[in-house]
Amino acid sequence: MKLLFALIIPAFLFAGCLKQDGLQTVTVKAKTMVCATCAKNIEKAVYAVEGVKSVNVDLKTKTVEVKFLPVTTNLQTIEVAISDAGYDANDRKRDPAGYDKLDACCKIDG
Ligand SMILES: [Cu+2]
Numbered sequence: 207m208k209l210l211f212a213l214i215i216p217a218f219l220f221a222g223c224l225k226q227d228g229l230q231t232v233t234v235k236a237k238t239m240v241c242a243t244c245a246k247n248i249e250k251a252v253y254a255v256e257g258v259k260s261v262n263v264d265l266k267t268k269t270v271e272v273k274f275l276p277v278t279t280n281l282q283t284i285e286v287a288i289s290d291a292g293y294d295a296n297d298r299k300r301d302p303a304g305y306d307k308l309d310a311c312c313k314i315d316g
Pocket of ligand 1: 239240241242243244245311312313
């Protein structure tokens with residue numbers, strides 16, 4: 207509940223000076239994620255991108271919904287962050303170095 211208020215109150219404060227929140231929403235396919243650790247890894251990697259405001263990883267559909275400030279970042283940067291973390295992002299292949307660092311349970315090639 208505390209977290210909810212922490213999110214809602216700033217939203218009200220900003221509503222005064224911005225008609226819209228100005229955020230863009232994209233859904234990225236991360237089809238190589240296999241477990242909850244993968245979801246956490248991806249969430250962390252995408253949150254680290256400047257301008258990203260919210261990350262919603264769905265392990266069942268293997269998608270990542272991202273809300274971001276389009277003046278600060280873009281879909282390509284988000285895809286690169288996911289790839290660097292070791293996962294495919296849309297048509298972008300996972301970065302081998304990032305993949306090597308994953309826990310064994312997250313490696314789809316065994
Ligand atoms: Cu995993």
